[in-house]
Amino acid sequence: METTSDNIRAQMRKGVLEYCILSILNKQEAYASSILEELKKANMIVVEGTLYPLLIRQKNQGLLSYRWEESPQGPPRKYYVITDKGRSQLGEMDSAWQEMVDSIETLRK
Amino acid sequence: METTSDNIRAQMRKGVLEYCILSILNKQEAYASSILEELKKANMIVVEGTLYPLLIRQKNQGLLSYRWEESPQGPPRKYYVITDKGRSQLGEMDSAWQEMVDSIETLRK
């Protein structure tokens, strides 16, 4: 059963997902399934149908690149890597995020 | 001219707008134009075409009610007021927001 609280969290997650993806890839290259796991650990649950198109969009924007790598089991994995442009964008997102946190704190006080 | 940075901020704003509206109305009742002003002050710029439908949605969900009041100049104003249900939802949004801030901090570290 889905709670009201789940809806709220899903709603809030929108728009910051791109920031999360770049943050994850900034630490270490990763493939989609591992990104999903990491997001889950951080309580930012996303499904495949959301993540794959998002990765493709960021790749098309030049924020990410990727390379194929054999898997120890199963089909090959598409490892995504953040680019210089991606790192630059991540820096701007840091500012944008911090500003938004401050804005909300202002509204909330 | 719109900068990349503006796009990022617009993108991040999505999904937290409902939270902002309830936060504003939790402090004091207000009409659409005054809400727009307050959002602008907090650097969360939104346009009419976004705000009006959002207020109507929240009203239909029972989070807000409203009353008409004469304006000192111009047409009457529709003052929105947060309801008990709205305050309850706002409480949940506080938790959701704080969790998201923590999650992002975790991802970022």
Add this chain to the structure above:
DNA sequence: TTAGGTACTTTGTCTTGCAAGGTATTGAAA
């Protein structure tokens, strides 16, 4: 050779943010 696990992709639907345009009220200027 088929079953199960892993991984990537696509399709269709629904929500929602926004630009642009529209309606209505009021008071002051021409």
Add this chain to the structure above:
DNA sequence: TTTCAATACCTTGCAAGACAAAGTACCTAA
């Protein structure tokens, strides 16, 4: 008294994107 400007609310049409669900493909082991 008509017109204009300011204020305020609302609607329409489009585009982006989140997601459920279904599809494709690869690999290994029984």
